[in-house]
Amino acid sequence: MPALKRLDQLLSNLGYCSRKEVRYLLKDKRVTVQGQYANSPALKVAPETVLVDGEVLDTPEGILVMLNKPLGYVCSHDSAEGMRIYDLLPARWESRNPKIVSVGRLDKDTTGLILVTDNTQLVHQLTSPKHHVDKLYEVTVDRPLQPDIIDAFAQGVVLGDGAEQCLPAKVEIISENIANVTLNEGKYHQVRRMFAACGYHVEALHRHQFGPFSLQDLMQGEWQAVTLPC
Structure with a gap:
């Protein structure tokens, strides 16, 4: 049987209010436990027995969502950096503890699949270089792609001044200026940078897959809850 939690700690961790503010929810009779109005912040409860404003608690088991990131959004909590991916998600989630974070990042000019979770262990599992999680990108470049880029990526592209070499990656040329690229690293x-090292400028970059997750029909700006495959 799962351990019971203090009501004030539970509601605070899920972003409903601070621990001190729980008493106001109770005073206004907005919280029930097993169908009865709660009268003590210290009450030990099972999350599935608690309702706030008649609604079940918001993902008490934890958050893992897949978001189709639009162009111009940043994977940052700092609103000074511009439009944030977190602005596309329920506002309450940013008050949760543990805090929600993106699994890796996509830069402002890249679109596509980004995962958001409050599970720090999962973040490590999906981003650690030791685990070699594949990511699939659609890349549009500024000039016709030459077949030799397939071998160049397969051998491991050398970046910048030659001090850094990437692991082998797979390139599939889709059309004159578009290719699919599969890699399992996460360098800046x-x-x-890989395409630049081969003489191409990337004009558009979109991530379709991250490990076992695929965008499929998810529209830009939309998100959906997902679970890890068994």
Whole structure:
């Protein structure tokens, strides 16, 4: 049987209010436990027995969502950096503890799949270089792609001044200026830098897949809850 939690701690961790503010929810009879109005912040409860304003608690088991990131959004909590991916998600989630974070990042000029979670262990599992999680990108470049780029990526592109070499990656040329690229690293601006090292400028970059997750029909700006495949 799962351990019971203090009501004030539970509601605070899920972003409903601070622990001190729970008493106001109780005073206004907005919280019930097993169908009865709660009268003590210290009450030990099972999350599935608690309702706030007649609604079940918002994902008490934790958050894992897949978001189709639009162009111009940043994977940052700092609103000074511009439009944030977190602005596309329920506002309450940013008050949760643990805090929600993106699994890796996509830069402002990249669109596509980004995962958001409050599970720090999962973040490590999906981003650690030790786990070699594949990511699939659609890349549009500024000039016709030459077949030799397939071998260049397969051998491991050398970046910048030659001090850094990427692991082998797979390129599939889709049309004159578009290719699919599969890699399992996460270096800074890696896809753009790999193509630049081969003499191409990336004009558009979109991530379709991240490990076992795929965008499929998810529209830009939309998100959906997902679970890890067994």
